[in-house]
Amino acid sequence: MPLKSGALTRQETQFVHAMTRINNPTEAARLAGYTQPSSRGGDLMRRPEVVARVQAEVQHILRTRGAEVGVRVLIEIAEGEKFTGPARAMAARELVKLSGVGSKTDDDSRPLHMLSAAELHAKALKAQAWLDELERNTIEHEPAPSPTEGGGFFD
Numbered sequence: 001m002p003l004k005s006g007a008l009t010r011q012e013t014q015f016v017h018a019m020t021r022i023n024n025p026t027e028a029a030r031l032a033g034y035t036q037p038s039s040r041g042g043d044l045m046r047r048p049e050v051v052a053r054v055q056a057e058v059q060h061i062l063r064t065r066g067a068e069v070g071v072r073v074l075i076e077i078a079e080g081e082k083f084t085g086p087a088r089a090m091a092a093r094e095l096v097k098l099s100g101v102g103s104k105t106d107d108d109s110r111p112l113h114m115l116s117a118a119e120l121h122a123k124a125l126k127a128q129a130w131l132d133e134l135e136r137n138t139i140e141h142e143p144a145p146s147p148t149e150g151g152g153f154f155d
Helices: 010-022 025-032 037-044 048-079 085-099 117-136
Strands: none
Touching: 010 025, 010 037, 010 048, 025 037, 048 085
């Protein structure tokens, strides 16, 4: 039963921790100490606040331990003599991108939340300049000439 404050109980929190490790509601409920884990795990995973907490913990794990493992593996590939040249080059390229020291190109496809404030500001200025250019190249209130007005489309 949830607490009146809306926070998860100690047992619910244990369930969340178990779910992030094993992704099995029944087994997570058993590990958290519920007496009827087969029904309780499913019940807990239908509660939005429990699901949100599980998702938040999984994201945290991915951003911390997952990122550490990913970078460590990329370094092992980039430095490893047993890997092919193309694999080592790809790993090195990804490491340079992740480090932020590589040259920036206009086709930077990183999601906005991965950009610094300065990079976001630069993108906003570039977008505004492009919008201004589009507006300057639009002739307002001038209808396109009709084909019967003595001129073709390219005249």
